[in-house]
Amino acid sequence: xxxxxxxxxxxxxxxxxxxxxxxxxxxxxxxxxxxxxxxxxxxxxxxxxxxxxxxxxxxxxxxxxxxxxxxxxxxxxxxxxxxxxxxxxxxxxxxxxxxxxxxxxxxxxxxxxxxxxxxxxxxxxxxxxxxxxxxxxxxxxxxxxxxxxxxxxxxxxxxxxxxxxxxxxxxxxxxxxxxxxxxxxxxxxxxxxxxxxxxxxxxxxxxxxxxxxxxxxxxxxxxxxxxxxxxxxxxxxxxxxxxxxxxxxxxxxxxxxxxxxxxxxxxxxxxxxxxxxxxxxxxxxxxxxxxxxxxxxxxxxxxxxxxxxxxxxxxx
Amino acid sequence: xxxxxxxxxxxxxxxxxxxxxxxxxxxxxxxxxxxxxxxxxxxxxxxxxxxxxxxxxxxxxxxxxxxxxxxxxxxxxxxxxxxxxxxxxxxxxxxxxxxxxxxxxxxxxxxxxxxxxxxxxxxxxxxxxxxxxxxxxxxxxxxxxxxxxxxxxxxxxxxxxxxxxxxxxxxxxxxxxxxxxxxxxxxxxxxxxxxxxxxxxxxxxxxxxxxxxxxxxxxxxxxxxxxxxxxxxxxxxxxxxxxxxxxxxxxxxxxxxxxxxxxxxxxxxxxxxxxxxxxxxxxxxxxxxxxxxxxxxxxxxxxxxxxxxxxxxxxx
Numbered sequence: 001x002x003x004x005x006x007x008x009x010x011x012x013x014x015x016x017x018x019x020x021x022x023x024x025x026x027x028x029x030x031x032x033x034x035x036x037x038x039x040x041x042x043x044x045x046x047x048x049x050x051x052x053x054x055x056x057x058x059x060x061x062x063x064x065x066x067x068x069x070x071x072x073x074x075x076x077x078x079x080x081x082x083x084x085x086x087x088x089x090x091x092x093x094x095x096x097x098x099x100x101x102x103x104x105x106x107x108x109x110x111x112x113x114x115x116x117x118x119x120x121x122x123x124x125x126x127x128x129x130x131x132x133x134x135x136x137x138x139x140x141x142x143x144x145x146x147x148x149x150x151x152x153x154x155x156x157x158x159x160x161x162x163x164x165x166x167x168x169x170x171x172x173x174x175x176x177x178x179x180x181x182x183x184x185x186x187x188x189x190x191x192x193x194x195x196x197x198x199x200x201x202x203x204x205x206x207x208x209x210x211x212x213x214x215x216x217x218x219x220x221x222x223x224x225x226x227x228x229x230x231x232x233x234x235x236x237x238x239x240x241x242x243x244x245x246x247x248x249x250x251x252x253x254x255x256x257x258x259x260x261x262x263x264x265x266x267x268x269x270x271x272x273x274x275x276x277x278x279x280x281x282x283x284x285x286x287x288x289x290x291x292x293x294x295x296x297x298x299x300x301x302x303x304x305x306x307x308x309x310x311x312x313x314x315x316x
Numbered sequence: 317x318x319x320x321x322x323x324x325x326x327x328x329x330x331x332x333x334x335x336x337x338x339x340x341x342x343x344x345x346x347x348x349x350x351x352x353x354x355x356x357x358x359x360x361x362x363x364x365x366x367x368x369x370x371x372x373x374x375x376x377x378x379x380x381x382x383x384x385x386x387x388x389x390x391x392x393x394x395x396x397x398x399x400x401x402x403x404x405x406x407x408x409x410x411x412x413x414x415x416x417x418x419x420x421x422x423x424x425x426x427x428x429x430x431x432x433x434x435x436x437x438x439x440x441x442x443x444x445x446x447x448x449x450x451x452x453x454x455x456x457x458x459x460x461x462x463x464x465x466x467x468x469x470x471x472x473x474x475x476x477x478x479x480x481x482x483x484x485x486x487x488x489x490x491x492x493x494x495x496x497x498x499x500x501x502x503x504x505x506x507x508x509x510x511x512x513x514x515x516x517x518x519x520x521x522x523x524x525x526x527x528x529x530x531x532x533x534x535x536x537x538x539x540x541x542x543x544x545x546x547x548x549x550x551x552x553x554x555x556x557x558x559x560x561x562x563x564x565x566x567x568x569x570x571x572x573x574x575x576x577x578x579x580x581x582x583x584x585x586x587x588x589x590x591x592x593x594x595x596x597x598x599x600x601x602x603x604x605x606x607x608x609x610x611x612x613x614x615x616x617x618x619x620x621x622x623x624x625x626x627x628x629x630x631x632x
Binding site for chain 1: 491493494496548571578
């Protein structure tokens with residue numbers, strides 16, 4: 001199949017647009033989309049210091065590489081990468097190594113915050129005693145450390161590699177569950193004390209597009225899945241969106257647009273949640289205690305887990 | 317299995333509530349829910365003249381019966397039933413007969429508006445030449461005639477038998493398609509010139525609950541499906557909600573709640589669509605021509621179809 005824009009062979013078929021794209025035109029489309037998304041939501045602006053959440057998996061490696069390719073020369077911007085080491089034996093070592101290599105190759109500083117140094121317990125230990133799904137613990141502690149690390153590194157933005165597949169699943173899941181607070185949090189927020197603003201430059205790109213770009217660019221791509229990965233609800237939603245997208249291409253983006261169109265209303269009627277300081281650790285929270293401290297309290301009767309007051313962040 | 321509230325045998329298991337209900341307690345639950353829904357959304361108020369859209373199928377028969385059972389004695393209310401005869405051979409005759417019997421049994425007037433008398437063409441003829449799905453024509457003409465009939469009968473409300481399954485499917489479908497206008501229309505609206513306000517007393521009841529109630533009450537129940545019935549998109553959404561509801565009971569109601577929670581925002585930011593009078597027939601429309609006149613224009617080059625100026629409504 002030929003490219004819809006030139007005589008070269010196509011490497012990607014963009015079903016929702018009915019376009020076949022060659023390597024050159026796909027790359028151009030991808031980079032243009034990243035730039036447009038960043039501009040549209042004012043994700044990166046002059047003077048920003050952007051902390052990139054770099055797990056070392058395929059998506060975050062591509063994010064780091066493409067951000068540096070598109071914005072690395074800008075003298076009014078700074079970039080730094082943060083990896084969270086949850087303590088998952090046989091899984092995280094490999095992606096940590098990739099993360100180190102990638103940051104070296106693009107010439108930015110790389111920091112690692114581990115569950116072990118910050119909570120005195122690895123995820124491997126937590127899941128043995130925890131009654132919740134592993135992701136419930138990991139998600140809370142990871143987000144907690146990412147925000148604290150970004151703030152500690154004086155970052156003004158925290159970039160994550162969430163793509164359109166992730167976003168449309170989260171939106172639909174929260175809509176079905178009538179979780180309007182979580183829906184509201186997906187809308188770009190104003191800055192809030194103690195919370196580094198999260199940005200998602202891939203939010204309008206299909207996962208397949210992110211992977212294809214990474215492949216074409218020969219980025220180191222790890223497809224390893226976390227051994228604890230288990231999202232039964234999300235899987236149902238993912239399969240449904242997949243089937244819907246197959247029949248009516250473009251549904252992922254229209255789910256995102258739905259939330260956007262509703263967001264004006266949300267901003268008016270659901271004023272942003274008031275943030276307090278956690279009574280134990282002082283981190284921003286919408287309740288008395290932050291989620292991380294609640295989980296630590298729940299777990300500390302079973303294992304040796306505690307909240308180290310100062311952030312432990314290691315330069316790698 | 318015993319009833320969760322008494323020692324009788326249960327006839328219904330309410331999965332989302334974890335309750336087993338006997339005939340008496342199920343009936344009480346059902347009627348209470350209908351009353352509560354009507355009260356919550358102010359569907360029926362003193363002085364109302366309610367036109368019931370009665371196809372003669374299981375849902376609308378149950379609606380007619382239960383409305384008369386609960387509100388039939390109220391001297392400040394009036395009820396009348398309207399059936400649309402689309403002109404579907406071998407299908408509509410049977411339900412028309414049921415509709416006639418039901419209205420006789422509850423002692424209300426029954427009117428029939430047919431496609432044939434109002435558009436000079438039956439649905440059977442339209443589908444032979446139309447390029448759209450049968451439901452695209454039928455839905456537009458049916459809603460058109462229902463509203464015109466209700467207004468002609470001086471009704472202040474038009475009651476339809478849409479249940480929670482219908483509503484949750486419609487909401488999710490419109491959300492996924494980013495069709496915010498249609499989402500907004502699902503929210504109870506203020507009165508608009510020429511449009512009789514539609515009410516849905518079963519909107520918070522599962523289809524299964526409506527059917528069970530009809531069975532227990534020995535109502536005449538027709539389960540015949542329209543021979544043209546074909547909703548490929550809705551079927552995908554229905555199956556998905558079914559699967560989700562199986563795993564996490566209560567999803568149908570939470571989809572409804574999501575829209576409700578978002579509705580305040582919608583009312584503010586999406587002011588109700590301005591309504592004009594159709595340039596051909598004078599019926600309310602958000603565009604220059606109403607949907608029915610557009611379809612008539614499209615079809616009249618192929619068959620003998622026209623818009624009879626005066627409504628033809630036959631008392632049965």
